[in-house]
Amino acid sequence: MLPSPHEGPARARPPSPLGPSSWLLPDPGDDETGLVGFGADLAPETLGDAYRRGIFPWPHDGVAVPWFSPDPRAVIGAGGPHVSRSLARRLRTSTWETTVDGDFSSVVEACRVRPGEGTWITGEMVAAYQRLHHLGWSHSLEVWDGSHLVGGIYGVRVGGCFTGESMFHRRTDASKVALVDLTRRWLEAGGALVDVQLPTEHLARMGAVELPRRRFLAVLADVRDQLVCMRVDRLPVRRLAVTAATGARAV
Numbered sequence: 001m002l003p004s005p006h007e008g009p010a011r012a013r014p015p016s017p018l019g020p021s022s023w024l025l026p027d028p029g030d031d032e033t034g035l036v037g038f039g040a041d042l043a044p045e046t047l048g049d050a051y052r053r054g055i056f057p058w059p060h061d062g063v064a065v066p067w068f069s070p071d072p073r074a075v076i077g078a079g080g081p082h083v084s085r086s087l088a089r090r091l092r093t094s095t096w097e098t099t100v101d102g103d104f105s106s107v108v109e110a111c112r113v114r115p116g117e118g119t120w121i122t123g124e125m126v127a128a129y130q131r132l133h134h135l136g137w138s139h140s141l142e143v144w145d146g147s148h149l150v151g152g153i154y155g156v157r158v159g160g161c162f163t164g165e166s167m168f169h170r171r172t173d174a175s176k177v178a179l180v181d182l183t184r185r186w187l188e189a190g191g192a193l194v195d196v197q198l199p200t201e202h203l204a205r206m207g208a209v210e211l212p213r214r215r216f217l218a219v220l221a222d223v224r225d226q227l228v229c230m231r232v233d234r235l236p237v238r239r240l241a242v243t244a245a246t247g248a249r250a251v
Contacts, residue, residue: 011189011229012100015136015157021049028054028069028213038064042128044135051158052224054217056165056197059120071213074199080187081180082207083240090173091180091241096150098181099142100232104133107140107152111166121166129165132156139230141182143174143237153178160192160223177237179206184240189230192223 023040036055040046042065050056055069083091108129112121132138139162143151151174153167162182169175183194196203199210211219 009231010233012139012232013136014227014229018045018048018135018137021045023049025050025053025055025067028071028217032071034068034070034213035066036069037067040065040067042124044128044131044137047128047132047156048137048158051156051163052220054213054220056156056163057125059122059125069213069217070198072199072210073213073216074196074203074208075211075216076179076183076194076196076206076208078187078192080207081183082205083180084205087173087176087180088241091177091237094177094237095145096174096177096237097144097234098178098237099144099234100182100185100230101133101139102142102144102232102234103149104138104140104154105130106149107142107154107168108166110149110152110168110170111154129154129156141178141185143169143178143181144234145171150174151178153182155182157228158220158224159226160190160228161195161220162186162191162193162228163195163197176206177240180240181235181237185230186228189228190226191228191230192226193219 023046026036028036042057050067055067057065058068059065108126112119112126129138138154138156140154141152142149150171151169153164155162155164167175167178186194196208
């Protein structure tokens, strides 16, 4: 059955309310390492409280779960991602399509299993983000070539901020397409920024800018109680095509 023209596009459901955390997480502070503490658990309430504070878990072998809030923080703001000319050509000629929450488990697994590489995405982390996904707090974006999953990204929503956790590709440029598409969907739904956590050259080329941690936390505090529900329907990648490179503006 076709949707009524008055219903509008399908959107992610609002997240379920979370109770208070059983742990008192420290404020990020002024340390240079970005490491704010060890331990706690990965319950939905703990993770929800952590992301609202600008903190995320990053497991390391042999120690209790470390929690980080890096300084500076890498974000893609209201100007959106940077699309190079080569990526623009890819978008214009692509027959790929994208969905949101079309196959969350497969995206996380593809991010976790990288032949020849290590991973911080432990089985405990997979289970934790699956729980968040069932509660509407964690989302994936899939890039499809027909019925084949060729790229994707997953992360956590906190009001108007979406924190990307990991992405993968099985075809050239598929992870770039995933980041561009996720950012476009998020900003078009009223989101303020996409947090990509750690600055890298690759993310800088994609339009990520560095924010001092204090600035990032101030922006997060302003937007973390907003309700942003992005489109989840299957859409053609070609719609993302642009005719020239564009740049992201600072938050």
